[in-house]
Amino acid sequence: MQYTQYLPGTWHIIASTFKMWTSGKKTNPSITYSIIQSHPLRILDEITYQTRNKSKSIVGHDTLDNDQFNWRGKGVLKLFSSKWDIIYIDDEVLIINFSATLATPSGMDILLRNKQNADSYKRQILNHPEKFNLNTKTIQKFKWLF
Numbered sequence: 001m002q003y004t005q006y007l008p009g010t011w012h013i014i015a016s017t018f019k020m021w022t023s024g025k026k027t028n029p030s031i032t033y034s035i036i037q038s039h040p041l042r043i044l045d046e047i048t049y050q051t052r053n054k055s056k057s058i059v060g061h062d063t064l065d066n067d068q069f070n071w072r073g074k075g076v077l078k079l080f081s082s083k084w085d086i087i088y089i090d091d092e093v094l095i096i097n098f099s100a101t102l103a104t105p106s107g108m109d110i111l112l113r114n115k116q117n118a119d120s121y122k123r124q125i126l127n128h129p130e131k132f133n134l135n136t137k138t139i140q141k142f143k144w145l146f
Helices: 115-127
Strands: 009-016 027-037 042-051 054-065 068-073 081-089 093-098 107-112
Touching: 009 115, 107 115
Parallel strands: none
Antiparallel strands: 009 027, 009 107, 027 042, 042 054, 054 068, 068 081, 081 093, 093 107
16 A cells, blocks of 8 residues: 555544544544654654644654554653554545554544545545445444534
8 A cells, every 4th residue: 555655744534433523522633644764664643633722732653564553652642552554545535443542442534635625525435435445334433523
């Protein structure tokens, strides 16, 4: 898979099964990936979101191991780790599945490069989930964040 071609840059979470995003307490979540090292692939992972008009972030490193990323938090989050994998990726859409941590449950996110295209991609994903390596049952678990 062409991770280094598609992953770098900012992705906006438009749908999720993860309570941290679906509760409405934390809004406008996005993830920015930056390549640190190509072989083995290691990336900087910065999640940003809004809460009561404050911008907050969660920073970690991801290391690719057999098509699965191992995430490890930085700073006070260094004790936390998670595994995640890519269900679908192209230059506009990213769908990820992540495991539980000590503090959070597992979940899935649908992300876009340009959140202004959210309505169009929502229709495409709902009407043709198989094109995005999903199925109807899985799609029903998502909450759309816009």
